[in-house]
Amino acid sequence: MTEQSLLVIGGTGQISAACVREAVRSGWSVSVLNRGSTSSRSLPEEVESIVADVRDEEALVTALAGRRFDSVADFLTFTPDDLRSVLRAVVPHADRYVFIGSASTYQKPPAALPISESTPLFNPWSQYARDKIACERLLRDEHLAGRVRATVVRPSHTYDRTHVPLLGGWTVIDRMRRGAPVVLHGDGTSMWAMTHSDDFARAFVPLLGAPEASGEAFNIMSSELLTWNEIARCLSDAAGGSLHVVHRTTHDLVAAAPEWDADLRGDRSHPALFDSSKVREVAVGWEPRVPFAEGARQIVAWHDADPSRRVVDPEVDALYDRLVAG
Template sequence: MNILILGGSGILSTDFTKMCLDKGNVVYTLNRGNRTHFIDPRVKLIKADLRNEPENVLREKIFKEIPSYDVIVDFLSFIPDHLKRTLSILNGQFIQFIFISSSTAYRKKCEDEILTEQSEIGNEKWDYAYNKYLCEEFLKKCSINYTIIRPYVTYGKNRIPFPIIPGDQYTLLARIMANKPVIMFEQGDAICTLTHTEDFAKTLYELLLNEKAYKEAFHITSTSEQTWLEVYTILCELLNRKPKICSLDRAETEKYMPEFYEILVGDKGTNMRFDNTKVSNAIGHSVYNTVSLRDGLKQSVDFFMNNSYMQKIDYKFDGECDYIAAKISKQKCCILESPVRRNKDVLYYHIMRFPLTNYLVRAKRAKKMDSK
C-alpha cells in the first residue's frame, strides 16, 4: 500500500508509522520536521505546514511522487475547519480516508455506562471532545470512504498517562522521586482504560482497506481497566517510592487548577469503559492487548530516565502543585532539582508557589478566561 500519514511524529502516530513500515508498505508523512528524532528514517518525509501553506503548494508537495494514495490517515485535524481544508487539498485522490477522532467525544448517560459505538456522542463538557464530534458530523456528510477512529487514553515510551500532568511529563516522575505530593482528582478513584500505542497500531492497521471499515466509526481501546490511583501506585513502585497524594474535589479543582477542570469533569475524572465488539468483528478477532500496564509504564519510565532530552521540568506546574499541597494538605515542598535549571525557572516556580504572586497570576488568568 501507498500510505500517507498526516502527522507521523506524535505519540500515537509514531508506532502506527512503524507498524506500516514493518509490514512492507511505502509510507509518506506530511510533517513540519521539527521533531526529527521521532520520525522513522524509512519514511518518505513531505516537509510541509498543513495549517499555514497555500493549498496549491501543499497539493503539489503531497502528489509530487504519486498521483494518489491507497490510505490517508489524518492525525492532525482537531476542528471542522482543519478537516474541510485537508479534504479540499486531497481532492479525493485516495481510496480510504481515516480520521483520528477521540473516545472523549462520547456523551455518557451515567458513570456505569459501558461505551459502544452506538452510545451518544457530543460531549459538551470539554471543547476538544466537542470539536472532534463536530469533525465526525462533517465527515459523515462527505461522499468518500471514510473511517472514524476513536482512541481513548494512549501511552507509550514517550508518553506517561496521567490525569493532571504538564506537557513536560518528566515533571511528574521528578516529583515522585523527590517524595513530593502528587495532585489527584477525587482520590484518583475514576476508572480509566489505557491502551499502549503498539496495541493501538496493530488494531488500526487491520482496518486499512478493510471494506467493513468504510463509512464506519470504531473506538480502539484495550480491555484493561484500572483506577488512576492504581496507575500512580505502579509508577511509585517502578521508581521505588511510596505514594503521596494531595486530593482535590471538583470545587477545589475549579478554584486552584482551572486549566485542568474541563478535561477532568469531561473525561479523565470520570469512569471510562468500553466494549470493543464492533472493531473486533471488523478485524475478525479480539483487539490487541499484548502490552500489560506495568510493562508499558516501565517502558515509559525507562525511556524518560535514559534520555536526558526528555528530562525537562515545568517549574510553573511544580510551583503550582506545591502551593496547592501547602494550602490543602499543609505539606511543605521545595523546588525540584534539575541539572539544567535556569534563573527564570526559579522565578517561574516562585511566581506559582507563593501566595501574593500566585494570587496575581491567577487573577490575571481568571480575567483572561472571562474575556473569552
Template structure:
C-alpha cells in the same frame, strides 16, 4: 498498500507509522521535520507545513493512496481543510477522533453507538462536531471514511495520568514521586477508563486500513483493560521502587484552579470512560492488549532515561500543582509544611517566567549545564 500520514511524530502517529512500516506498507509522511528523533527513516518523508496548501499540492501532485490518516485535525475547520486537500487522493479517509465524544455522565460501557456528548468538555463537543462534519462531507462527495476513537493512550513521551504535564516533560511526575512530593488525585483516584500503550493502538488502527468492513464506520480503538488513576500511580511507584504520596482534592475545587483545563477534568478525567472494543475485534480479529500497564510504563521511563529526560521539568505544572495543594490545605486549615512543598508564590510573575524560559533554553543548548543537571538528579535520587 500505500498510505499517506499527516503528522507522524506525535504520540499516536509515531506508533502508527512504525506499525505501517513493520507491515511493509509504503508510507508517505507530511511533516515539518522538527522532531527528528521520532521520524522513521523508512518513510517517504515530505518536509512541509501542511498549512502551506499550494506547497503541499505541489509535493503530492500525481500521488494516490489506499488510505489517508490525518493526525492534525483538532477542530471542524482543521477537518474541512484536510478533507479538501486529501480526501480525493485515496479509497479511505481516516479521522482520529476520541472516546471523549461519549456522554460520560452516563456510567456504562460505551459502544460506538452510545449517547454523545459530554457538554462540560469542549474537546468532546469539538470531536463530535468533526465526526458529523466528516459524515456529511463524505456522503455528499462519495468518499469512504473511517472514524478511529482512541481512549487514554501513552507511549515513550507520556505517562498516562489524568491531569499531566506538557508532553515530553512527564519526568516531572517521576521527580515528584522520587522526592516524596504529593500528586493530586480526585474522587480518590477511582475513575476508570481504557488505558492503552500506543503500540497496541497502532495495531488496531493499521488493522482497519483497506478493510471494506471499516468503511463509513466508527471504532473504539482501545485496549482490553480498564485502569483507575490510582492504579496508574501505584504502578508507576512500583516501577520506581518508591511509594507515591497523594492528596485528594475535591474535583470542583481542583477544576476551578485549572483554568482552561477545567472541562478536561470535570467532563473527562473525573468521569468513568470504559469502552468496548468488540466491534474492532470483528474487523481485526487478532487485536488484543499485548503490553501491560507495568511493562508500558517501564518502556516510557527507559526512553526518558536514554534521551536525557527529554525536555526536563515542566515548571509551570510543577509549581501550579504545589500552589493548588497549598491553597486547598489552607482552605481546610491544614498546614502545608507536612507535605514537603516547595512553593514559590511569585511563580506567575512575568519576570520570573522570562527567567525560567531563558534558563531552560540555556539548559537545552548547553551540554555542560545539561551534565550538571543530570549529575545533580542522579545524586538526589540515589
C-alpha cells in the same frame, strides 16, 4: 498481491509514529506528510517524507500533485475548517480517508457503560472534543453524499514511552522520587483505560484496507481496567519512588488550576469503560499486549536515559504544593 500505499498526515506523534511502524511491518508502502519537524520517534528508513504544512491547502495540493494512495490516515486535523481544507486537497488523491477522532467526544458523564460506538457524542467541557464532534458530523455528511469513503477511529488515552499520563507530566514523577505528595482527582477509584501506542497500531492498521470499515467508527482501547490510584502506583513503582496521594475534588482542582478544566471535567473525572468488540471483527485476533505496569517502566526508562527529558516545571511543582496544603 499489489503493495498498498498509505499517506499518513502527521506520522511522528505518540499514536501516529507507532501506526507508521506497524503499517510498514504489515507490508504497506508508507509516505508521511508533515512540516519536516524533528521528533524523538524514529521512523523506518523506507518511509517516504513529504514536507508540507497541512494547514496550507495550496501547499498540500502542490505536494500531492500526480500522487495516488489507497488510504490516507489523518492525525493532524482537529477543526471543521481544517477538515474542509484537507478534504479538498487530499481526497482527490485517495481511495479511503481515515479520520482520527477521540473518545473524549463521548457523552460526559456517560449515561450507560460500557461506552460503545453508538454512545452519543456530547462534551460541553472540552473545546477539543466539541471540534472533533463537529469534524465527525461534517465527515459523515461528506460520506453520505458520496464525496469521500470515510472511517473514524476513536482512541482513548493512548501513550508511548515519552508521555507521563498524569497532569503535570514528569514533575509528578520527580515528586514521587522526592517523597513529596501528589494529588489525584476524586478518591482515585474511577476506572480509566490506558492503551499503549503499539497495541493501538496493531488494531488500527487492519482497518486501513478493510472494505467493511468504510462509513464506520471504531473504538480502539485496551481492555485492562485501571483506577487512577493504580496508574499512579505503577508509575511510582517504576520510578522507585514513594507514593503519597492526596485526593481533591474535581471542583477544587479546577478552581485552583483552571487550565485542567477540559482534562478533568471533560474527560478524566468520568469512568472510562469501553467496548472495543467492533474493531476485533476487523482486526481478528487482536488483543493488547502491553500492560500499563510495563508501559510505566518504559516511560521512566526513556526519561532516565537523557537528563534533558526530565523537565521539572517549578510552577506545576508549586501548584501541587498548594493543592496538597489545600
